[in-house]
Amino acid sequence: MKLSGAQIVIECLNAQKVETIFGFPGGAVIPLYDALYDAKYPMKHYRTCHEQGAVHAADGYARTTGKVGVCIVTSGPGATNTITGIATAYMDSVPLVIITGQVGRPLLGRDSFQEVDITAMTLTITKHCEMVKTASQIESTLMRAFEIARSGRPGPVLIDIPKDIMIQVAEYRGEVMKPNSVHQELDHEAIQIAIDALKNAKNPVILAGGGVGLASASNVLKEFAARSNIPVVNTLMGSGAFPQSHHLSYGLIGMHGSVAANSCLSNSDVILAIGARFSDRVVGASEKFCSGAKIIQVDIDINEVGKNKEIMYPIVGDLGKVLSIFSEKLDGYRWESRSDAGKKCDVDHKAKQMLSAIRQTFGEDAIVVTEVGQHQMWTAQYYGFEKTRKFITSGGLGTMGFGLGAAIGSQIGNPEQTVVHIAGDGSFKMNSNELGTVSKYNIPIKTFVINNNALGMVRQWQRMFCESRFSETDGDDSVDFVKLAEAYGIAGYRVKSQEELEAVLKKIKNNKSPVVVDCIIDHDENVYPIIPPGKGITEMVTAFETLKREVSL
Amino acid sequence: MERTLRAYIENEPEVMMRVTALLKRKGYSMRKILMEADELKSGAWLNITLADEGPTFTVAMNTVGKVVDVHTVEEI
Ligand SMILES: Cc1ncc(C[n+]2csc(CCOP(=O)(O)OP(=O)(O)O)c2C)c(N)n1
Ligand SMILES: [Mg+2]
Numbered sequence: 038m039k040l041s042g043a044q045i046v047i048e049c050l051n052a053q054k055v056e057t058i059f060g061f062p063g064g065a066v067i068p069l070y071d072a073l074y075d076a077k078y079p080m081k082h083y084r085t086c087h088e089q090g091a092v093h094a095a096d097g098y099a100r101t102t103g104k105v106g107v108c109i110v111t112s113g114p115g116a117t118n119t120i121t122g123i124a125t126a127y128m129d130s131v132p133l134v135i136i137t138g139q140v141g142r143p144l145l146g147r148d149s150f151q152e153v154d155i156t157a158m159t160l161t162i163t164k165h166c167e168m169v170k171t172a173s174q175i176e177s178t179l180m181r182a183f184e185i186a187r188s189g190r191p192g193p194v195l196i197d198i199p200k201d202i203m204i205q206v207a208e209y210r211g212e213v214m215k216p217n218s219v220h221q222e223l224d225h226e227a228i229q230i231a232i233d234a235l236k237n238a239k240n241p242v243i244l245a246g247g248g249v250g251l252a253s254a255s256n257v258l259k260e261f262a263a264r265s266n267i268p269v270v271n272t273l274m275g276s277g278a279f280p281q282s283h284h285l286s287y288g289l290i291g292m293h294g295s296v297a298a299n300s301c302l303s304n305s306d307v308i309l310a311i312g313a314r315f316s317d318r319v320v321g322a323s324e325k326f327c328s329g330a331k332i333i334q335v336d337i338d339i340n341e342v343g344k345n346k347e348i349m350y351p352i353v354g355d356l357g358k359v360l361s362i363f364s365e366k367l368d369g370y371r372w373e374s375r376s377d378a379g380k381k382c383d384v385d386h387k388a389k390q391m392l393s394a395i396r397q398t399f400g401e402d403a404i405v406v407t408e409v410g411q412h413q414m415w416t417a418q419y420y421g422f423e424k425t426r427k428f429i430t431s432g433g434l435g436t437m438g439f440g441l442g443a444a445i446g447s448q449i450g451n452p453e454q455t456v457v458h459i460a461g462d463g464s465f466k467m468n469s470n471e472l473g474t475v476s477k478y479n480i481p482i483k484t485f486v487i488n489n490n491a492l493g494m495v496r497q498w499q500r501m502f503c504e505s506r507f508s509e510t511d512g513d514d515s516v517d518f519v520k521l522a523e524a525y526g527i528a529g530y531r532v533k534s535q536e537e538l539e540a541v542l543k544k545i546k547n548n549k550s551p552v553v554v555d556c557i558i559d560h561d562e563n564v565y566p567i568i569p570p571g572k573g574i575t576e577m578v579t580a581f582e583t584l585k586r587e588v589s590l
Numbered sequence: 591m592e593r594t595l596r597a598y599i600e601n602e603p604e605v606m607m608r609v610t611a612l613l614k615r616k617g618y619s620m621r622k623i624l625m626e627a628d629e630l631k632s633g634a635w636l637n638i639t640l641a642d643e644g645p646t647f648t649v650a651m652n653t654v655g656k657v658v659d660v661h662t663v664e665e666i
Contacts, residue, residue: 156604161611165658167604185658339652 038211042172043072043203046136049179050080052211055107057098057449058082059091063111064151065138068203073109083449083478085442088115090471092122092135093442099131100429100443101404102450103253105186106133112140113151116197117158121436123193124162128433129274130251132191134182139168141201156197164192168199172207180214189221190338191251221337223354223362231309231333231350232366238307238331241267241372244290247274247432248312248336250425254357255279258311261364266371270298272313274432277422287380291319292568293414297379299566299574303327304375309363310334312356315345316433317570325573335359384565387558388412388487389419390535395457395485396420398542403455404429404447408440408464410494412487414564416459438467444482445474458484462512463492472525475551483545484553486518491560500563501582511560522553531555592621593647594639596666600659601627601634609636609654616653617644633661 040048046069050058056079062070073082085091088110095106106126110119116137126133139145140152156166165185169178175198182194235241243262249255255278262269262285269279270290279286287301288294302308308330313319315334320326323346333350334342342351352359392415405420406429407413413430422428429447431439444458465486475482490512499507522529528550532538538556545552566577599605606625613620622639640650647665655663 157607160604160608161615167602338656340649340656344649 038209039206040209041068041072041203042175042198042205042207043068045172045175045207045209046179046198046203047072047076048209048211049176050107052180052213053105053183055105056080058107058109059085059094059098059446060109061085061088061091061111061115063115063138065112065115065140065200066109068200069109069136069138069198082109083445083474085445086470086473087468088118089122089438090442090445090468090474092119092133093125093439093468094446094449094474095133095135096122096126096131097406097429097443097446098450099126099133099446100129101426101447103426104450105183106131106446107136108133109136110138111151112138112155113153116153116155120158120162121438122442123159123195125431125434125436125439126193127162127164129247129431130191131193132186133193134179134186135193135195137195137197138203139197139199142199143201145199156195159195162193163195166195166197168197169202172202172205175202175207176209176212184214221354223358224352227350227352228359228362229366231352232363234331234333234350235307235309235363235367236370238372240305240375241307241309242302242305243267243269243279244302244308244310244313245269245271245275245278246311246313247272247278248356249275249278252312252337252356253425254311254360255425257357257360257364261360264364264371265367266374267309268301268375270294270302272319273417273430275313276417276428277425280423281421282423289417290574292321292570293418293564293566294568294574295379295382295418296566296577296579297382299568299577300379301375303575306330308332311360312336314341317345320346321568322571322573325575327574386562387535388415388562391485391487391538391556391558392416392419392459394535394539394542395459398546399455399457399483401427403427403457404451405457405459406430406440406444406447407459408461409435409437410461410464410492411489411497411562411564412459412461412493414494415487418564437461437464440464441468441471441475441482441484444484445471445480448480448482456482458482460484460486461493462486462488462490462518465518466516469521472522472527472553476525476527480551481549482551484551486553486555487558488518488555489558489560489562490514493560493562494564496560497563501567501578502569518553518555527551527553529553529555531557533557591642592639593642594622594637594666595647595651595654596664597636597638597654597660598628598662599634599636601632602659605657605659606636608657609638609660612653612657613638613640613650616649618650619643637666
């Protein structure tokens with residue numbers, strides 16, 4: 038079948054069963070949008086207000102549905118606006134296909150209007166990127182892009198298509214690509230050695246990371262933990278990998294992890310890490326991290342094992358498969374229950390109470406999307422996640438402004454579920470323009486701005502590490518979020534107390550329309566515990582103290 | 591001690607750029623880079639000599655090996 042390059046793009050998206058596209062048009066993608074004009078149900082394009090929002094939306098869609106997120110933008114500024122979104126997805130291993138328009142081939146390399154070398158710019162933040170050179174290559178390139186994005190360790194793929202190629206006619210073959218399941222042979226000997234090490238453990242622990250959700254291995258994990266009675270701690274990205282209400286769960290570890298989780302981890306002699314990369318936010322000072330423990334690290338990506346921490350027992354492979362083998366070979370092994378000491382958390386403050394009221398209203402099945410800062414950490418600490426794909430947050434890059442776009446994508450991908458967007462006032466201001474998208478498509482996201490009128494997380498560090506010299510982190514009350522919401526035709530509320538919040542929650546609980554609730558809290562509320570950067574996980578600080586100026590921020 | 595890896599890659603500058611950018615980010619010091627088109631098979635040979643700095647040579651081989659459009663990697 039002879040089609041234009043642009044039509045071939047749409048056919049490929051159809052072949053990949055893409056129903057949802059996020060994007061923003063422009064000169065270099067006019068042919069593509071022209072072809073999109075004829076696209077049939079169920080394919081639907083959502084136009085965001087900014088390309089960054091489009092990528093975050095595709096990202097939220099992918100994280101919550103497990104499908105590949107798709108995004109189309111124009112050349113030049115359209116393409117550069119995607120960069121933060123792409124890097125965010127890359128750091129958290131989210132499968133995306135980003136299609137960028139490019140100036141026509143005769144104009145390449147001449148500093149033409151809206152020409153940037155986007156493949157060069159995104160080399161180190163994509164799993165793969167390439168420019169298509171002829172119309173006849175579009176089909177194979179795009180089909181392969183989807184395969185690359187979702188296979189193995191997922192990640193974003195960028196395909197740059199020059200405008201003249203979109204108009205060129207080529208043969209569309211409609212070939213079905215065999216999923217190139219790069220079958221990874223498991224190293225059974227390595228697995229056996231690790232299992233033997235675990236058998237000899239006195240106090241083993243399972244460390245669940247974001248990979249558990251990506252590999253859909255949480256059921257296998259639950260079963261294995263329950264059978265062996267091994268306690269489970271989770272990283273930020275591993276929130277929900279194991280139900281946090283389970284008696285074996287000790288909760289969040291790392292910089293803002295709980296006392297119970299961090300001490301459970303540091304009192305263990307064997308750590309079974311599943312899909313966790315031992316980032317600096319988890320490990321703190323690498324040499325002080327669980328120095329007495331033997332570490333078994335299971336990951337799909339060979340480049341992850343031992344990257345941040347010396348590993349005694351590396352295992353590369355599919356997490357579910359490896360865990361099943363552990364489960365099978367350790368049948369009958371049951372460890373003694375560990376102490377519950379420290380599990381009851383006695384920290385209490387307004388933000389925590391507010392989050393708990395939100396949790397009670399919307400329940401464990403709601404998808405919770407955050408921005409970046411204190412509100413994000415409080416959500417991870419106190420919300421209580423029971424399932425994977427429910428806590429959507431920018432863990433790796435820590436992108437302020439991620440939340441609203443990601444909430445849009447999450448809601449569109451899961452129309453039957455409630456999407457709760459927990460924002461900070463600073464982060465919300467970064468991409469609040471996407472309220473335009475929320476309003477346009479009437480996307481019933483529930484936004485709660487945990488408003489401390491401050492760049493709270495940075496302010497907290499200045500308080501702790503810079504003798505309270507608050508440099509550029511205090512807010513100025515410059516935006517009235519209620520009026521802002523109303524300007525977009527969205528209901529806005531302001532609440533100053535728990536009672537006010539509960540009254541609003543009652544009102545909006547069953548609403549099928551978007552809402553913004555501005556929740557006022559104090560700017561001196563801090564996130565505790567905190568392990569100061571460069572410190573070991575036993576050097577946790579649980580209440581305010583001014584610490585030495587940090588060199589390794 | 592310097593060690594050299596040899597990869598068979600798609601004959602596109604982007605592949606070489608991605609490989610070298612990754613190695614740079616991981617802190618390797620590259621002493622010699624040579625990319626040569628393989629006229630027969632439309633691919634290219636990419637030889638990179640690394641100084642004994644940064645993570646281990648095995649990590650470098652694994653890193654390069656995982657790049658899409660890198661077909662094989664070996665030490666020479
Ligand atoms: C794009 C971006 N710029 C800067 C930062 C650094 N940063 C991390 S947290 C934070 C404060 C966030 O403020 P807010 O959204 O109000 O959240 P809060 O900490 O007050 O809850 C800043 C500035 C970042 N993470 N991302
Ligand atoms: Mg704030």
